[in-house]
Amino acid sequence: MGKSRAINIGMTEQQRADIAGGLSKLLADSYTLYLMTHNFHWNVTGPMFNTLHLMFMGQYTEQWNALDLIAERIRALGFPAPGTYGEFAELASIKEVRGQPKALEMVEHLVAAQEATARTARGLFDLVDEANDQPTADLLTQRLDVHEKTAWMLRSLLEE
Numbered sequence: 001m002g003k004s005r006a007i008n009i010g011m012t013e014q015q016r017a018d019i020a021g022g023l024s025k026l027l028a029d030s031y032t033l034y035l036m037t038h039n040f041h042w043n044v045t046g047p048m049f050n051t052l053h054l055m056f057m058g059q060y061t062e063q064w065n066a067l068d069l070i071a072e073r074i075r076a077l078g079f080p081a082p083g084t085y086g087e088f089a090e091l092a093s094i095k096e097v098r099g100q101p102k103a104l105e106m107v108e109h110l111v112a113a114q115e116a117t118a119r120t121a122r123g124l125f126d127l128v129d130e131a132n133d134q135p136t137a138d139l140l141t142q143r144l145d146v147h148e149k150t151a152w153m154l155r156s157l158l159e160e
């Protein structure tokens, strides 16, 4: 195995490690939310089937593409990205949903999971600002925009 070359991008090793650790939690929440949304796309039933089946597809497709950006930012900071269900279960703040929720219960679970993912992303900003890590700040800003907007759209379905 070759020795890896030292990384010198103007951040300390500790800063890179702390941010990569925070991004690993964001990746775990994002993966858990992705899988929940795809699961609900498959299993939703009831009069709102068509609306929710299609809405969930748009959401999980966007989410799937974001996973790659988060994981590759962790790699660019010099650390391995978590990539197993075991690691994701350990790192995620979102709990898996078991069983077959009704359509509007699915929407409630997704609102909570979107909000939890937004909180995980927002919690990283102090570290990222401190380290002048603009690429990560840019990624976090994009993810926050999506999660807050999606949470609003889902929340709207729950109103009378």
Ligand SMILES: [Fe+2]
Pocket (backbone or CB within 6 Å): 041, 057
């Ligand atoms: Fe499908």
